[in-house]
Amino acid sequence: MPGVPLIAIVDDDDSLRNSLENLIRSFGFRAQGFPSAEAFLSWGQARDTVCLILDVRMPGMDGLDLQRQMITRNWRVPIVFITSHADDHAKARALEDGAVAFLYKPCREEDLLNAIEAALRQTRAPEEA
Numbered sequence: 001m002p003g004v005p006l007i008a009i010v011d012d013d014d015s016l017r018n019s020l021e022n023l024i025r026s027f028g029f030r031a032q033g034f035p036s037a038e039a040f041l042s043w044g045q046a047r048d049t050v051c052l053i054l055d056v057r058m059p060g061m062d063g064l065d066l067q068r069q070m071i072t073r074n075w076r077v078p079i080v081f082i083t084s085h086a087d088d089h090a091k092a093r094a095l096e097d098g099a100v101a102f103l104y105k106p107c108r109e110e111d112l113l114n115a116i117e118a119a120l121r122q123t124r125a126p127e128e129a
Helices: 014-026 037-042 063-072 088-096 109-124
Strands: 006-010 030-034 051-055 079-083 101-104
Touching (some): 006 014, 014 109, 030 037, 051 109, 063 079, 079 109
Parallel strands (some): 006 030, 079 101
């Protein structure tokens, strides 16, 4: 489906990841889920992603580490963090490093859609010199 934005979901919780994929597809987007940050990074189409929905706490590379890797690689993909853990430090770091939103599980569908739309506006905005 060329032209339909691709949204990646990285979350180690299989049932949540599958639910998010189905929800995002119901919003009219393409969705691809990954059980780990490493799996996402090794995916051949990762650079086609226009928005990344990312869990904070995962085994191996966590969400904040993945965000930092993407910054280091100058890879500008808007990130929407989702987490079950209230962690003000993680939230502050994620937002300071450019995350579009930081949502808590379970999040409302409307909040997730608003965050995705904000991410898409960010990817469509002209680069500032």
